[in-house]
Amino acid sequence: MDWKVYQQKTQNRNPSKLLEEALQYVNGKNALDFGAGALADSRYLLNKGFSVTALDSTAMTSLESPRFVHAITPFEKYIFIPHSFDLIHGRLSFPFVPSKYFNEVWNGIRSSLKHGGIITGEFFGPKDTWTQLSISEQDVYALFVGFEILKFEAREYDKEDSQGRMKHWHVFSLIARK
Numbered sequence: 527m528d529w530k531v532y533q534q535k536t537q538n539r540n541p542s543k544l545l546e547e548a549l550q551y552v553n554g555k556n557a558l559d560f561g562a563g564a565l566a567d568s569r570y571l572l573n574k575g576f577s578v579t580a581l582d583s584t585a586m587t588s589l590e591s592p593r594f595v596h597a598i599t600p601f602e603k604y605i606f607i608p609h610s611f612d613l614i615h616g617r618l619s620f621p622f623v624p625s626k627y628f629n630e631v632w633n634g635i636r637s638s639l640k641h642g643g644i645i646t647g648e649f650f651g652p653k654d655t656w657t658q659l660s661i662s663e664q665d666v667y668a669l670f671v672g673f674e675i676l677k678f679e680a681r682e683y684d685k686e687d688s689q690g691r692m693k694h695w696h697v698f699s700l701i702a703r704k
């Protein structure tokens with residue numbers, strides 16, 4: 527995947543509907559946009575009054591705000607500070623953590639969320655065209671042991687990706703509270 531091209535194609539995308547839905551559960555205003563891409567959701571969160579850390583190894587654009595930090599670094603090199611975020615949002619991004627670092631990064635994500643904080647985002651299922659990134663429904667649940675699941679939705683459909691290529695989507699969307 528060429529992330530520069532991806533980010534160019536998605537820079538005018540609407541905020542994530544899942545993120546909009548998740549905000550009703552969030553107390554506090556410190557957010558991590560995990561795999562922030564072209565920053566559509568970071569911009570949305572800033573407009574909602576959040577302080578936002580946008581984590582991504584590729585950055586085609588940035589945002590001007592004293593409440594914005596752009597962490598331009600690979601997921602696996604980011605230093606997660608325990609109990610620092612009220613919200614961690616990973617729109618289509620958690621599956622792109624390199625598999626050999628996934629457990630370590632996931633532990634960092636879990637620990638950096640404050641008690642009562644919200645994680646939201648998507649995972650790809652076994653029937654997704656990007657199969658190398660897929661995990662099963664049970665695997666997703668296992669990642670959230672100890673969390674309260676506020677939403678879990680599995681969907682399958684055919685639709686073009688952001689670069690106009692037809693793709694079979696098998697997506698698990700999730701909102702969970704620590």
Ligand SMILES: C[S@@+](CC[C@H](N)C(=O)[O-])C[C@H]1O[C@@H](n2cnc3c(N)ncnc32)[C@H](O)[C@@H]1O
Pocket residue numbers: 529532533536539560561562563564581582583584599600601602616617618619622623624
């Ligand atoms: C599918 S895109 C999602 C971007 C954004 N959340 C959105 O929905 O538009 C995945 C993002 O993860 C970033 N990414 C992929 N591998 C990464 C890694 N190892 N470390 C940090 N960022 C990575 C890419 O640059 C890309 O912006």
